[in-house]
Amino acid sequence: MEFFRIKNDIPFMRHALVFNVISLLTFLLAVFFLFSRGLHLSVEFTGGTLIEVNYTQAANLEQIRAGLGKAGYTDIAVQNFGSSQDVMIRLPLKAEQSSTKIGESVMAALNAEAPGATLRRVEFVGPQVGKELAENGSLALLLVIVGIVLYLAMRFEWRFAVSAIIANLHDVVIILGFFAFFQWEFSLSVLAAVLAVLGYSVNESVVVFDRVRETFKKVRGLSTPQVLDHAITSTISRTIITHGSTQLMVLSMLLFGGATLYYFALALTIGICFGIYSSVLVASPLVMWLGVSREHFIKPKKQIEGANEDGAVV
Amino acid sequence: MNRYPLWKYLIVALALVIGFIYTLPNFFGESPAVQVSSAKATLKVDARTLDRVTTTLKEAGVESSGTFLDSNGVKVRLKDTDTQLKAKDLLEKQFNPDAGDPQYVVALNLLSSSPQWLTRLGALPMYLGLDLRGGVHFLLQVDMKGALTKRLDSVSADLRSLMRDKTIRHGGIGREGERIVIRFRDEETRTKGRNVLEDNQPDLQLADQGEGSDLKLIATLKPAALKRIQELAIKQNMGTLHNRINELGVAEPVITQQGADRIVVQLPGVQDTAKAKDILGRTATLEIRMVDDTPGALEAAMGGQVPFGAELYVERGGRPLLVKKQVVLTGDRLTDAQAGFDNQTQEAAVHLSLDSAGSRIFKEVTRENVGKRMAILLIEKGKGEVVTAPVIRTEIGGGRVQISGSMSTMEANDTALLLRAGSLAAPMEIIEERTIGPSLGAENITKGFHSTMWGFAAISAFMIAYYMLFGVVSVLALAANLLFLIALLSLLQATLTLPGIAAIALALGMAIDSNVLINERIREELRNGSTPQAAIHTGYDRAFGTILDSNITTLIAGIALLIFGSGPVRGFAVVHCLGILTSLFSAVVVSRALINLIYGRRRKLESLAIGQIWKPGNKAVQAK
Numbered sequence: 001m002e003f004f005r006i007k008n009d010i011p012f013m014r015h016a017l018v019f020n021v022i023s024l025l026t027f028l029l030a031v032f033f034l035f036s037r038g039l040h041l042s043v044e045f046t047g048g049t050l051i052e053v054n055y056t057q058a059a060n061l062e063q064i065r066a067g068l069g070k071a072g073y074t075d076i077a078v079q080n081f082g083s084s085q086d087v088m089i090r091l092p093l094k095a096e097q098s099s100t101k102i103g104e105s106v107m108a109a110l111n112a113e114a115p116g117a118t119l120r121r122v123e124f125v126g127p128q129v130g131k132e133l134a135e136n137g138s139l140a141l142l143l144v145i146v147g148i149v150l151y152l153a154m155r156f157e158w159r160f161a162v163s164a165i166i167a168n169l170h171d172v173v174i175i176l177g178f179f180a181f182f183q184w185e186f187s188l189s190v191l192a193a194v195l196a197v198l199g200y201s202v203n204e205s206v207v208v209f210d211r212v213r214e215t216f217k218k219v220r221g222l223s224t225p226q227v228l229d230h231a232i233t234s235t236i237s238r239t240i241i242t243h244g245s246t247q248l249m250v251l252s253m254l255l256f257g258g259a260t261l262y263y264f265a266l267a268l269t270i271g272i273c274f275g276i277y278s279s280v281l282v283a284s285p286l287v288m289w290l291g292v293s294r295e296h297f298i299k300p301k302k303q304i305e306g307a308n309e310d311g312a313v314v
Numbered sequence: 315m316n317r318y319p320l321w322k323y324l325i326v327a328l329a330l331v332i333g334f335i336y337t338l339p340n341f342f343g344e345s346p347a348v349q350v351s352s353a354k355a356t357l358k359v360d361a362r363t364l365d366r367v368t369t370t371l372k373e374a375g376v377e378s379s380g381t382f383l384d385s386n387g388v389k390v391r392l393k394d395t396d397t398q399l400k401a402k403d404l405l406e407k408q409f410n411p412d413a414g415d416p417q418y419v420v421a422l423n424l425l426s427s428s429p430q431w432l433t434r435l436g437a438l439p440m441y442l443g444l445d446l447r448g449g450v451h452f453l454l455q456v457d458m459k460g461a462l463t464k465r466l467d468s469v470s471a472d473l474r475s476l477m478r479d480k481t482i483r484h485g486g487i488g489r490e491g492e493r494i495v496i497r498f499r500d501e502e503t504r505t506k507g508r509n510v511l512e513d514n515q516p517d518l519q520l521a522d523q524g525e526g527s528d529l530k531l532i533a534t535l536k537p538a539a540l541k542r543i544q545e546l547a548i549k550q551n552m553g554t555l556h557n558r559i560n561e562l563g564v565a566e567p568v569i570t571q572q573g574a575d576r577i578v579v580q581l582p583g584v585q586d587t588a589k590a591k592d593i594l595g596r597t598a599t600l601e602i603r604m605v606d607d608t609p610g611a612l613e614a615a616m617g618g619q620v621p622f623g624a625e626l627y628v629e630r631g632g633r634p635l636l637v638k639k640q641v642v643l644t645g646d647r648l649t650d651a652q653a654g655f656d657n658q659t660q661e662a663a664v665h666l667s668l669d670s671a672g673s674r675i676f677k678e679v680t681r682e683n684v685g686k687r688m689a690i691l692l693i694e695k696g697k698g699e700v701v702t703a704p705v706i707r708t709e710i711g712g713g714r715v716q717i718s719g720s721m722s723t724m725e726a727n728d729t730a731l732l733l734r735a736g737s738l739a740a741p742m743e744i745i746e747e748r749t750i751g752p753s754l755g756a757e758n759i760t761k762g763f764h765s766t767m768w769g770f771a772a773i774s775a776f777m778i779a780y781y782m783l784f785g786v787v788s789v790l791a792l793a794a795n796l797l798f799l800i801a802l803l804s805l806l807q808a809t810l811t812l813p814g815i816a817a818i819a820l821a822l823g824m825a826i827d828s829n830v831l832i833n834e835r836i837r838e839e840l841r842n843g844s845t846p847q848a849a850i851h852t853g854y855d856r857a858f859g860t861i862l863d864s865n866i867t868t869l870i871a872g873i874a875l876l877i878f879g880s881g882p883v884r885g886f887a888v889v890h891c892l893g894i895l896t897s898l899f900s901a902v903v904v905s906r907a908l909i910n911l912i913y914g915r916r917r918k919l920e921s922l923a924i925g926q927i928w929k930p931g932n933k934a935v936q937a938k
Contacts, residue, residue, distance in 0.1 A: 044881075051752075103749065104588050120754045122587065126745030129453065133880070140878035147870035155863060189813050192875055192886045199871025200824060203864030207457030207831070210860045238834040241780070242827040245773050252769030253816060258761040260445075261816055268820070 009233040013225035016285035023282050027170050030177020037180045042187035043123055047130040049091040049102045053117040058084040060114060067113020068106065082259030086120070093127055137191050144195055145169070148202050156209055157296050163286035164205040167278040168198055175270045179263075188266045197271030200246070204239065204279035211235050212287070216297045224293055228284045236280070243276050259290065316850050316914040318907055326907045329899070330794060336801035339439045341430035344433050345379075346398035347425040352389025353418050353560045358724075359387045370408045376401050386566070391425050398422060415916040422583070423565035440803050443811035443885060446759050448752035449582040450590055454742045456575045461740030462492060466535070468495045468669035469515070473533070475670040476514055479680055482507050494518075494533040500519050504529050544574065546650075547740045552577055558593050572880075577742070587749050600645030600733060604679075605687035605703060606636040627691070627700045635700055637689045642679050647672025651733035653726040656718045662726040663718035664702075666733065673713030681709040690733065702729055744839075745791075762815030769819050770796070770857055773826055783912070783923035788829035791905035798896040803889065811885035821893025824868065828901030832857040837924055846919040854906055863903060869894050 012019075043050040053059075064087060065078050073091060081088035103122040110117045121263060145165055152161035175194055179186050211231035216220070222230070250272065254265040352359050364383045367390060371378055378401065380391040390405075392398045402420055409418040426439050444451050466489050473494065474487050484507060485497035498504040508520055508531060517539035524530040535543070552569055555577065559567045568580040584590055606612075606624045615626045615636050629635045650667040651769070653889055668676055679688075689703040704717045721729070777785035799818060803810060836853030844852065872894060875887035913919060 054753075103747075118751070120751045122356035122747065122749040124744070124747035126743075127457075129746050136878040136880065140874045143874040143877065144871045147874065148867050151866060151870060188879075188882050189816070189886065192813060192879065192883045194892060195871050195875055196820065196868075196886075199868040202867040202871075203827070206863045206867055207860055210863065233426070234838065235834075238830050241834070242830045245776065245826045245830065246820075248772040248776065249765075249769035249819050252772060253765040253819055256764040256768055257816065258757065258759055260758065260812055261761065261765065264813070264816055289371070 006233055006236070009226070009229040011225075011229055012232050012281060013228050013285065013288060016225075016281075019277075019281040020285055021314055023170060023278065025172055026177075027072065030174045030180070033177050033180040035172070037183065039176065039186045040183045042185050043090060043125050044188045045130045045134055045186070047093040047125045047127040048122075049106075049125075050133060051089045051091070051106055051119070051122040052081060052121040053087050053107075054120050054180070055085050055087065055114075055116050055118075057116070059087045059117075061087065063114045064089070064110065067109050071105065071109035072112065073106070073109070082262075086259070087096055116140075133188065137188075137253075140191075140195060141172075141198075144198055148199070152202075152206070152209075156213065157292065159287055159290040159292045159296075160205075160209045160212075163283045163290060164202050164209070164279070166286060167205060167283035168201045170277070170282065171201055171271055171274045171278050172198055174274050175267055178270050179267070184263055184266065187263065189261075190267045193264045193267040195269065197268060197275060201271065201275030201279050204243075204275055205283045207235055207238065208232060208280060208284060209287070212284075212292075213297055216294045224288055227294075228288055232284060239276060239280060243272050247272050286306075316847055316910050318910050318914075321784065322903070323907055323911075326904055330904075333794070333797040333801040334439045335432070335435065336804045337797055339426050339432055339437045339805060340800060341427040342426065342432075342439070344424040344439065345427040346392050346407060347423045348390045348392065348398060348401045349387055349419075349421050349423040349565045350390075350409060351419045351421075351560070357417060359383070359418075363859075364388050366408070367405060370404060371401060371428065374404050376404060387419075387622060388425065389425060391427075393596065415496050419560050419563050421563040421565040436805070438804060438807060439871070440800065440810045441807045442755075443814070444580055444582060444748065444755075445750050445812050445882075446755050446762075446810065447582050448750050448755035449580065450584045450587050450750075451581075451746070452579040452590075452594065452744050452749040453746035454550055454551075454575065454577045454594070455580065455745045456551055457741045457743065458544050458575050461543060462540070463489070463907050464740070465543055465649075466492065466494060469533075472670040473515070474672070475509070476510065477507065480506075480510050489627055492534065496531040496533065497524075498529040501529065504531055507531060548575065548577065549742060549743055555579060555594060559636060576745075583752070587747070591744065595741075599693045600648060600701075601641045601691045601693055601698070602643040602664070603641055603689050603691060604638045604683065605689050606638050607686060610683070612636045612938065625698070627689070627698060629700050629703060630794075635689060635703055637700070642688070643668070643672055643675055645733075647675070648733065651725065651730045653730040656716065659718070660719050662680070662721050662723045663716050664726050664730050666715040666717065668713040668715065669715065673711065675711070677709060677711040678716065684708060691761070692733075701733060703816070758812045759815075762812055762819075766815065766819040766822070767847045770822060773823070780925055781868065782925050784833050784836070784909070784925070787905050787908045788826065788833065788901075790908060791900045792822060792826055793831060794904045795893075795897050795900035796822060798900060799889070799893050802892050802896065808888050808892075809885060810889070811882060813882045813886035814889045816895060817886045817889035821890060823899060825893065825897030825901055827864070828857070828861045828897060829905060831860055832901070832905070833924060834924070840924070841934060846913070846922045849922065850913060854902070854909075858902060861898070865894050866897055 007103075059080070061078050061080070065076070068076055068078070068089070075092050077088075077090040079088055080086060089106065095286060102124065103119075107119055129152070149161045149165050152164055172194055175197065176186075178184070180192070208231055211234060212261070214232050215227045219227070219230075247269065250265050250268045253261050254269065257265055330418050350359065350363065361383065363382060367388045368381050371381075371390065376392075376397060378390045378392055378397075382389055390401060392401055399422075402422055406420045409420060426433065428437065428439070470487050470489050473496065477484050477487070477496075482503055483499070484503070485499055487494065487496045489495075496507065498507060508522075511518060511520060511531070511533065516639060517534075518533045519536045519537055521532045521534075522530070523532050529666045548571055552571065554568055556567075559569065559579065559581065564581045564584055566582055568578070568582075570578050570932050572578050578813055579594065581590060597899050606621065608621070611624070612634060615621065615624070620626055621636070624636050625639055625641050627635050627637050636791070647668050648666060650665075652665050654663055654665050655661065656663045683706050685706065687705050689700040690701045692701050693699075704718055704719070717729070770792070774789040777788050779785065781788060796818070799821060803814075808814075832853055836849050839849035839853050840846070869891060872887055872891040875883055879887050913922070
């Protein structure tokens with residue numbers, strides 16, 4: 001079996017502008033939704049209490065809401081979680097209430113108004129924890145960006161590093177945009193997925209860049225766009241197959257992982273799809289516009305003539 | 315050219331064997347067990363406890379499939395959950411005849427049912443997190459400000475008595491925020507005061523302020539002292555928590571420090587959060603009272619006639635003790651308790667420090683009661699326990715008290731611990747709580763397992779269909795990766811959570827990338843007209859650089875998550891990072907070893923079973 005039977009290099013770079021305009025539009029749209037709708041942050045970030053209960057029959061959400069309202073809870077969110085029997089109740093942080101007693105008092109209220117619930121999970125997060133998590137999340141993102149830029153700049157060239165990180169940050173923003181648009185819950189595990197995707201898509205750009213470098217070194221007389229086209233074309237089959245395989249795994253998580261892993265897998269799915277697009281069709285034109293050329297790879301080679309250059313060259 | 319030296323094959327084989335051995339315990343599962351451990355710091359579980367457990371069970375005719383003693387206590391392995399409950403009830407009755415005052419913790423537990431030789435090798439099943447086994451997780455914040463304020467209050471009381479002792483006239487000593495302000499009327503007294511403070515209070519940092527007749531001396535705690543107080547506060551609180559949690563009957567509680575001022579408490583299997591919170595939040599108090607040694611009073615009390623104004627307690631050795639109800643001192647006055655040695659006799663001793671008000675009272679009491687006994691009681695839930703009841707030999711002033719005589723180093727340590735527990739250093743607050751029901755935990759395991767299994771199956775089917783024999787090799791390498799990953803997780807006993815399982819699945823999904831890279835490269839070499847052997851060689855060689863680069867960028871993201879992540883993110887990050895490392899080995903070395911074994915020895919190799927190779931008629935670019 002072989003899916004990709006490509007005779008000539010596909011002229012990706014001829015359409016570079018189009019791809020980048022599409023990217024830019026999606027990006028702006030994502031930013032717009034991020035600002036207009038905001039992320040639906042989970043209890044982990046906002047602080048508050050989350051209670052998950054299970055009913056043997058389909059749960060009556062109205063009854064639960066009314067019952068909790070009677071017990072004096074305002075500003076609560078009650079929704080189904082995974083199936084019609086599972087209910088998730090979110091309560092905001094309240095200064096005057098003893099936070100540690102909420103779980104029990106909610107259960108008492110439920111048993112009075114909508115009996116038959118069994119407690120599955122309680123999560124209480126105090127205000128100081130939430131703030132810290134948001135801070136640590138941003139720090140982690142920053143560290144990933146700096147680390148990857150430095151590594152790529154060292155291993156390749158700063159132009160590659162900059163394009164790769166721009167292309168992949170744009171993925172991150174788009175994932176966040178999706179979460180904002182659909183108001184999917186943004187939890188800690190989604191954050192983990194986003195950062196994992198960032199590392200994963202950069203690795204996609206690395207594979208293409210590796211080829212670009214190799215082609216620059218080996219083949220003379222090609223223009224930069226031609227080199228990029230060749231690099232992308234010769235790696236495209238690997239790109240699709242790899243991402244397809246990873247996506248198979250993620251799909252399996254999406255189908256079998258249950259509600260807890262659902263958004264995690266969803267973030268990965270969006271990340272993988274946009275990852276292919278951006279690392280190939282956004283990062284490469286960026287490299288081209290930043291003015292990468294054959295000299296960037298040939299010069300240092302002359303300087304280290306005679307040295308062991310075999311090891312790391314692909 | 316495609317042959318590995320023997321040692322490389324041996325390394326691969328060895329890695330696989332070790333991986334297999336350490337993965338093995340996960341297949342045996344766990345069997346129900348009952349664990350008996352000590353509920354009190356003063357009580358040790360030893361070989362005698364083991365005997366007692368064995369005989370109790372034998373007499374009642376409960377069959378156990380093994381009893382043994384380890385650092386946690388005595389563990390009894392049982393064949394099913396019915397016998398487990400029966401054994402628990404039996405042991406509970408035997409070890410804790412008085413249910414109101416438990417001496418031992420009898421808890422249900424799970425034990426790995428892997429064979430003895432595996433356990434002896436240190437091969438244990440993966441350690442499951444709370445979201446997989448059910449339980450409660452608390453994050454407690456220690457109020458360091460409270461601890462400091464308390465300390466500064468007691469220091470200012472000390473300063474007052476110090477000034478009085480040295481007859482230095484001051485215009486008032488008071489705590490303002492985190493500093494102590496001492497007022498003086500003239501420069502001379504201030505210098506005198508400063509000298510005295512410098513000699514007697516090494517923990518304080520002094521600064522002059524004010525002018526004219528309103529002179530001030532500002533005392534703040536030195537950073538080193540500050541740090542020591544904070545460390546002590548958190549250690550003390552952890553010790554206290556330990557004692558209290560014992561009462562909950564949890565088999566494997568986890569109590570760890572997180573950051574400078576936080577404590578994580580994890581109680582696997584506990585569902586009753588209300589009770590857990592009640593116990594965690596409880597305060598114990600320490601009381602020093604006099605022993606009533608009126609002749610005949612003790613005998614009367616034993617007979618049921620407790621004299622007015624006294625209470626009957628049992629000493630640690632089991633002897634009854636009659637203690638007066640009137641409290642001489644409370645734990646608030648105790649600033650520290652440490653185990654140590656007597657300066658002269660080198661006997662084990664406990665050193666207590668009292669604050670100035672406490673020292674004054676203690677001095678008076680000891681002066682009036684030389685030759686009599688005093689009792690130090692730990693009061694919890696309105697119930698008292700005699701920690702120690704020493705005889706007063708002389709008058710003790712200065713607030714430094716030493717309790718010594720007929721105790722071992724171990725006992726001195728325990729006593730100091732109990733005394734400190736009685737004066738909880740700083741208030742704590744629950745800032746995060748997570749309860750996971752046991753059914754949800756089991757469900758999470760199944761879901762995680764199914765995701766991984768189906769994902770793996772789908773990838774395998776595709777790889778084999780697309781790359782034929784090379785696909786089979788890739789799948790074997792991927793299976794080896796899974797084996798290494800699980801073996802590593804079992805070996806490190808890293809906590810496996812649901813995000814961790816997701817990371818295993820994702821690691822597999824990403825690891826296949828390396829094999830795809832290699833296979834595509836080999837196809838490309840073949841397409842360009844290389845001989846099969848050369849194609850394998852260059853394919854692997856060239857792909858390696860790319861694989862390394864791409865894995866390192868992924869690893870950077872993983873490490874960032876590891877550093878900044880907490881809770882679920884950390885569980886994900888650990889597995890993610892490990893998965894990248896194992897994939898490097900399995901995708902490159904293991905798969906190469908397999909390919910070499912299959913093709914390496916054939917000299918006249920015509921073709922490779924790597925799926926169809928399609929050669930375009932003309933090529934725009936031909937790499938030379």
